[in-house]
Amino acid sequence: MAAPKRTLYISPPDGGWGWMIVAGCFLVTICTRAVTRCISIFFVEFQTYFAQDYAQTAWIHSIVDCVTMLCVLSFLPSSIPLSPIEKARNLISITDKKSSPLGSVISNHLSCQVGIMLGGLLASTGLILSSFATSLKHLYLTLGVLTGLGFALCYSPAIAMVGKYFNKRRALAYGIATSGSGIGTFILAPVVQLLIEQFSWRGALLILGGFVLNLCVCGALMRPITLKEDHKNLPKQDSVSKTPKENLPSLSLCSPLLKECTQSCLCCSLQQEYHFLLIADFVVFATSILFMAYGCSPLFVYLVPYALSVGVSHQQAAFLMSILGVINIVGNVTFGWLTDRRCLKNSRYVCYLFAVGLDGLCYLFLPMLQSFPLLVPFSCTFGYFDGAYVTLIPVVTAEVVGTTSLSSALGVVYFLHAVPYLVSPPIAGWLVDTTGSYTAAFLLCGFSMIFSSILLSFARLLKKMKTSQVQSLDEDAGPKLQLWPNGTVAYSVAGELDHKDEDIMTSGVPGYHT
Template sequence: MAAPKRTLYISPPDGGWGWMIVAGCFLVTICTRAVTRCISIFFVEFQTYFAQDYAQTAWIHSIVDCVTMLCGLGFALCYSPAIAMVGKYFNKRRALAYGIATSGSGIGTFILAPVVQLLIEQFSWRGALLILGGFVLNLCVCGALMRPITLKEDHKNLPKQDSVSKTPKENLPSLSLCSPLLKECTQSCLCCSLQQEYHFLLIADFVVFATSILFMAYGCSPLFVYLVPYALSVGVSHQQAAFLMSILGVINIVGNVTFGWLTDRRCLKNSRYVCYLFAVGLDGLCYLFLPMLQSFPLLVPFSCTFGYFDGAYVTLIPVVTAEVVGTTSLSSALGVVYFLHAVPYLVSPPIAGWLVDTTGSYTAAFLLCGFSMIFSSILLSFARLLKKMKTSQVQSLDEDAGPKLQLWPNGTVAYSVAGELDHKDEDIMTSGVPGYHT
């Protein structure tokens, strides 16, 4: 089979075959993220058939989500390259391309949730999984669309040919004597590059933000596992419970688009950090009211509200990360932020299931998730407040020092050069005045 022909581009084409890449990534997000969310519809079926409690059954969804975010196996082998390929083909229209590509998650959830429930009723959970697996095989088609592209900058970043390979054989013994020194230099260069790339890990603001991400991720994950079982437990029919997941998915897309558009407006552009806190806090507040909502008409507005603000803060995560670490380290910082989602995604559904098994109610599980998200918002709020207080304190010290004093970054106060020159000029002028004494 002939190797695919690579076309050299000076810059990303921002179109052309790139739109096929976007279409492929759109389908990838449906086959991965949307299908993962629909696993919660199988929850009751798995629990009944295998006669397991909530905590044991929840591991199915947790492991899928965790491995996908950790990028080691499974869906991650399709999801991560597809997302990266969109960035290869687009530069000026990158935001639009990513918006279209990632919207497959919400749209897929809206479509698949009632379809999966219908498949379970018609063919049982085994037949439904078989049909769903056949649908997921479309990932092979998506992979066929991922045509390789070579940019001019890729040639600049290619490593030069190893000088050792060009060395004659008779010089290899002398070169081997220097190999320990070369190895030490290589390791030191690697450590320096890693330190430069991940220096933001030592920034206090990023540490606080990363800690808040852990609590936020813990709170947001269990709902996609337990919304359908909770709805069934309060007397909602299977079709209506699946429809709640559909509402959650489509309103999530609305939150992505509208909240992103609103925070781009001039009046809110400087308040994106506050908008992020607001969205996370409101999702936590929705959790606190969920145990009191025990009918389908009451669960519909909950799904709308939670889905909207869930899409809202997901849109603002890259923006807030850029505000904390700057645009230079944004790529590496986002990698760390999304990596931090993995552990809460793994442990939160089983913990919530254990609480349901222990208490016989969903109340404790939902309250813990709600307080976790509210704590995430409060933690960032206090960090923001302390930073503003510290900045205002430094400014007040600078004003109290007077115009001839400057506050240096290390906190020491030094006289300005202009002030010293003014003082010398004053001494020269007054030294010749009779009767003047210093």
């Protein structure tokens, strides 16, 4: 497959076709994240039809989220794609591309456009096959693994493409793009409930399978772009690439050495690509992501069942998900726009902590809200700040690791969502089955998100204290010594001779002390 034509830009265009990329990403988040959230509306239907408890039924939603986030790192698009012909001709320079080992299969061989289309086909197939399920294990495989894998192929390339097209207005672009999950939830939640009532859960899944095929259209919008900094890093053709085809068999004599060199280059490339994993700031940020992801996932599984358990009707419970979605849009867009302002541009990190902490506080009050009029303000508050911190995750990640490693770091951050997304809904379901109420499950989620915010706050505070302490020590030390690039103190011959002359002149003066 021929590589698509790429336009060379000195810097991200911050507009133009970039807005079409944002629109495509917006549709991708509707078809992936919004559909995933609406799976919770099927929760009671699955539980009743298959006569299973909360914990076992919750595994369906957990597997979808886990597979999606687990595969995000593997299928994250390379920032320097190569065509298959270029790879075949250049055996060594292939290791210099910035890509994860599995990600190269999709993003380099097939391009982001084809990858998203393939993901749409897989996700649609999973939903259609789920409509014929005869057990929960069947749903684990089709609705969980197959659909989640398709969503993973679509979600991460779309998010990364927005970062390639925008720089100055990146927060606003991410806010608009990720708001698709909110508006999609707002529209799909009552529609899915209506479909279940009209066609049963099997017919609703079949219709959703057809709807998800729109991901193929989204993939067609993802026009590749090559920035100047990427163009400079493109591997140059060497003597190996210029070797005629008839002379290629002669290279087999040195294939063991070439293989060893290729493996060494691959290790160096991966080490250079993921060097941020050893940065202390990123380690703390990644740890906080684990606790945040554990807390945020169960609500989208248990909000509808909890509302039904306190006497809310099915339509009202679905409407709560719609409110959560539409307010999520407001949080996406307004926080993206506000944090781009000059007054808050340097406080994005603090805004992220504030949003995560308030979502945790909302969890703590949820067990006391046992009527529809009380659950509406909760959905508004939680939805707003959920949209706020989701928008800021790529921005904060770029602040921690820099824009050069943003694609790889963003893949790792989404990858870290996998394990909490997998275990948190079943754990919450187990607590509901054990205690007979949702209180313990919601409190655990709330404290997990609050701890995530506190952890990052303390890390930020310690870093500022350490920086101020180093600056004060530098001021007390007086003029700084000149350093060589390797970190050693520069040696001044002239200064040393002057110092020796001064010692000779003053050595005979009585009472003189250095």
